[in-house]
Amino acid sequence: MSDPSDFIEDPGPFEPETSPEELPPAKMEPKSFAASLIAEAAVRAEPRPAAPQPAADEPPPSAGVPDEPTVVTDISTAEASPAPTETAEAPEQPDAAEPADASQSVETAADAPGEVVPFPAERAASESPRALRILAIANQKGGVGKTTTAINLGTALAAAGERVLVIDLDPQGNASTGLGIDRKNRALTTYDVLIGQASLRDTILPTAVARLSIAPSTIDLAGIELEIGPMRDRAFRLRDALTALTALTAELGADDAFTYVLVDCPPALNLLTVNAMAAAHAIIVPLQCEFFALEGLSQLLKTVDQVKTALNPALAIHGIVLTMYDKRNNLSDQVVDDVRQFMGSRVYNTVIPRNVRVSEAPSYGKPVLVYDLKCAGSEAYLRLAAEVIQREKDMTERLAG
Numbered sequence: 310m311s312d313p314s315d316f317i318e319d320p321g322p323f324e325p326e327t328s329p330e331e332l333p334p335a336k337m338e339p340k341s342f343a344a345s346l347i348a349e350a351a352v353r354a355e356p357r358p359a360a361p362q363p364a365a366d367e368p369p370p371s372a373g374v375p376d377e378p379t380v381v382t383d384i385s386t387a388e389a390s391p392a393p394t395e396t397a398e399a400p401e402q403p404d405a406a407e408p409a410d411a412s413q414s415v416e417t418a419a420d421a422p423g424e425v426v427p428f429p430a431e432r433a434a435s436e437s438p439r440a441l442r443i444l445a446i447a448n449q450k451g452g453v454g455k456t457t458t459a460i461n462l463g464t465a466l467a468a469a470g471e472r473v474l475v476i477d478l479d480p481q482g483n484a485s486t487g488l489g490i491d492r493k494n495r496a497l498t499t500y501d502v503l504i505g506q507a508s509l510r511d512t513i514l515p516t517a518v519a520r521l522s523i524a525p526s527t528i529d530l531a532g533i534e535l536e537i538g539p540m541r542d543r544a545f546r547l548r549d550a551l552t553a554l555t556a557l558t559a560e561l562g563a564d565d566a567f568t569y570v571l572v573d574c575p576p577a578l579n580l581l582t583v584n585a586m587a588a589a590h591a592i593i594v595p596l597q598c599e600f601f602a603l604e605g606l607s608q609l610l611k612t613v614d615q616v617k618t619a620l621n622p623a624l625a626i627h628g629i630v631l632t633m634y635d636k637r638n639n640l641s642d643q644v645v646d647d648v649r650q651f652m653g654s655r656v657y658n659t660v661i662p663r664n665v666r667v668s669e670a671p672s673y674g675k676p677v678l679v680y681d682l683k684c685a686g687s688e689a690y691l692r693l694a695a696e697v698i699q700r701e702k703d704m705t706e707r708l709a710g
């Protein structure tokens with residue numbers, strides 16, 4: 310595939326000037342590089358011009374919950390902020406929130422009509438409207454948990470009352486499949502959006518989880534570089550589609566617009582990932598607890614830096630989430646320690662354990678939170694959602710103060 314800088318070099322409409330300042334070394338230059346990059350990134354959380362405004366927006370056809378006939382699982386209701394938090398089999402969970410109140414429930418209707426699944430996290434679904442937050446889940450390595458995180462963090466955020474859109478930007482379409490979207494139902498996809506043949510709104514489908522929708526993808530997306538590579542706005546296709554979606558919903562005056570967009574990136578630093586980074590407020594980086602966890606991270610951070618310089622100055626690193634932690638494997642602890650040492654507070658306290666229920670759930674087309682709410686993987690994703698929400702609050706307060 311191509312070098313990400315190929316797509317970054319042309320600044321396009323957003324930032325006409327392309328002079329990437331000197332870039333950090335490509336090799337992981339321990340603390341100094343990572344720390345400075347992250348410190349810098351953390352400060353730039355201000356809303357960008359292109360960033361959708363909060364407000365009253367109309368839900369895309371599928372965004373709504375209550376009157377969504379296809380919505381099967383209602384992870385409804387909700388109470389205030391930080392979702393539940395409980396310690397699973399992951400290591401240190403310092404400020405994980407309070408234990409979940411397991412008294413709530415989720416209605417499943419689709420394939421199990423009437424079934425009620427206990428669900429802990431609940432908070433007011435309709436707090437005052439606020440700005441949409443766009444988070445790209447990126448790591449050019451495959452198999453590190455990007456898609457699993459998009460699906461399950463999305464579900465956990467929806468459970469916490471957020472209105473979430475997952476955008477599948479991987480030609481493999483695993484997020485679409487994992488959320489139960491049959492290939493034959495993917496009439497319009499993110500490919501159509503990026504080539505300018507469909508609006509994002511037209512691709513959005515409801516999922517079995519209330520308040521969670523998806524813009525699906527198919528293998529067509531693999532050819533996107535050939536299609537839009539030569540175009541000047543090639544890096545901004547997704548950003549512009551999101552801006553149009555937000556403008557439309559605002560215009561329609563809906564009060565249940567999305568509050569989070571999670572973009573599931575492909576395992577490459579290609580034009581698709583650059584589109585996600587150019588559109589996002591921040592990036593979530595899943596890192597698998599394995600020996601080579603940090604390998605490739607400097608390249609990823611370098612790309613983030615290039616995107617900040619040339620395409621999206623406000624891009625921040627939201628956090629790094631350690632995935633597939635295995636408590637029986639000493640190496641996992643070593644990796645956790647190393648990553649925390651290099652990346653400091655950017656690493657979420659929540660660590661996602663390796664959990665067989667997490668890997669089984671996609672074959673049923675369900676998030677693990679619906680497949681088995683009580684398993685360690687589900688509990689971990691609920692804690693992660695609580696942390697994400699908390700970081701959002703902290704960012705907002707920092708900006709306000």
Ligand SMILES: Nc1ncnc2c1ncn2[C@@H]1O[C@H](COP(=O)(O)OP(=O)(O)O)[C@@H](O)[C@H]1O
Nearest residue numbers: 451452453454455456457633662663664667668
């Ligand atoms: N916490 C976990 N426990 C067990 N298996 C997991 C976990 N997270 C991801 N997996 C499995 O690992 C594989 C790769 O995960 P995936 O999310 O598809 O990675 P990526 O999107 O980065 O390629 C999948 O088979 C997935 O089911």
Ligand SMILES: [Mg+2]
Nearest residue numbers: 455456479483
């Ligand atoms: Mg994936």
